[in-house]
Amino acid sequence: MAAERLLTETLRDVAAALAEIDAPSMIIGGVAVIAAGVPRETIDVDATISGRGSDVDSVLSAFARHGIVPRIEGAAAFARERQVLLLQDSKSGVTIEVSFAWLPFEEEALARANHIDLGGVAVAVAIPEDLVVYKAAAWRDRDRSDIERLLALHGKEMDIPRIRSLVAQIADALDDRERIAAFDAILARTGLDRS
Numbered sequence: 001m002a003a004e005r006l007l008t009e010t011l012r013d014v015a016a017a018l019a020e021i022d023a024p025s026m027i028i029g030g031v032a033v034i035a036a037g038v039p040r041e042t043i044d045v046d047a048t049i050s051g052r053g054s055d056v057d058s059v060l061s062a063f064a065r066h067g068i069v070p071r072i073e074g075a076a077a078f079a080r081e082r083q084v085l086l087l088q089d090s091k092s093g094v095t096i097e098v099s100f101a102w103l104p105f106e107e108e109a110l111a112r113a114n115h116i117d118l119g120g121v122a123v124a125v126a127i128p129e130d131l132v133v134y135k136a137a138a139w140r141d142r143d144r145s146d147i148e149r150l151l152a153l154h155g156k157e158m159d160i161p162r163i164r165s166l167v168a169q170i171a172d173a174l175d176d177r178e179r180i181a182a183f184d185a186i187l188a189r190t191g192l193d194r195s
Contacts, residue, residue: 006093009091015122018047026123052107057076085100128154129163148190
């Protein structure tokens with residue numbers, strides 16, 4: 001329970017910092033998967049913020065006001081190059097990743113976010129359909145498991161052709177022909193039509 005309390009405190013700090021930044025933002029990753037009703041554990045907080053409406057230095061300043069600091073040297077330069085801030089809550093020690101959203105899909109996902117109360121913290125979170133796409137981009141074992149569980153739980157309400165098209169675009173961009181076949185296998189296991 002101590003880990004859950006630390007994660008909730010960190011989420012509160014992240015939400016407060018994001019609220020100070022005049023750009024769309026939301027929680028993604030494991031916390032958003034949990035918010036979508038998938039039971040799982042997570043040890044970090046992932047967020048995304050519009051790249052068009054923010055700059056690295058002001059984002060870092062907002063987080064610093066809430067005790068969230070860079071966890072690597074040269075975090076600002078790293079973020080400008082890789083479009084992700086690697087942070088850590090100085091009070092809880094929980095790690096945080098904040099990605100800058102630039103792609104049309106990411107901007108659409110920000111606009112579609114659900115605003116919910118999560119453990120007493122008001123946050124915007126990616127909807128399940130968009131989480132599937134984020135997870136298909138990351139594509140680690142945990143991500144594929146999350147995809148399958150999200151599809152099993154919410155697939156009937158999702159636009160499967162849209163998701164599959166976006167996953168195919170990701171696979172093409174990464175020259176990963178296996179990814180779309182593996183995604184189709186997940187769709188088949190969850191009883192969802194791939195068309």
